[in-house]
Amino acid sequence: MIGLFSIKQKQKEAQNANGKGTVKKQTPGELRVQKDISELNLAKTTSIHFPLGKDNLLHFEVTIKPDEGYYKSGTFVFSFQIPHVYPHEAPKVKCKTKVYHPNIDLEGNVCLNILREDWKPVLSVNSIIYGLQFLFLDPNPDDPLNHEAAEVLRENPRQFETNVQRSMAGGVVGGTHFSRCIGY
DSSP states (O other): OOSHHHHHHHHHHHHHHHSSSOOOOOOHHHHHHHHHHHTOOOOTTEEEEOTTOTTOTTEEEEEEOOSSSTTTTBOEEEEEEOOTTTTSSOOEEEEOSOOOBTTBOTTOBBOOGGGTTTOOTTOOHHHHHHHHHHHHHSOOTTSOSSHHHHHHHHHOHHHHHHHHHHHHTTOEETTEEOOOOBOO
């Protein structure tokens, strides 16, 4: 089963333990994200971490370590903030790793259509993770947040590759210093 019954059991145990009926009821968003997380099918290059503990499913981090493409061997961490009205509203996703990427700006905002206009309640956390993985395999210069990176990718893919490698090694690209995110 997807673990929903274990939540009910934990609530009953907590209720019995404190002798009171004051157990916080889960929101529909919390129940849905629990289902999504229990059904995750993560690639070997992807992991999930709950910095606030496994009891707080609305805030977590996903780490992606691409094993091919421009970003091969890099480590990129994304924070997920799940709204209480999830899945009727898309999660807020930010890249915590500064990255030279056409679809991720230097503040960590991510340009992924399913996080904006194409979000539908049938989509899941798994859908978003697949979308993020795809951004590293096939950056899209036609829908950029980082216009400079998009222009370089369109006009000189070899220079783009050099810039990506320099940025992941902790170098400077276009006057911006990037922290090392390769090799760990």
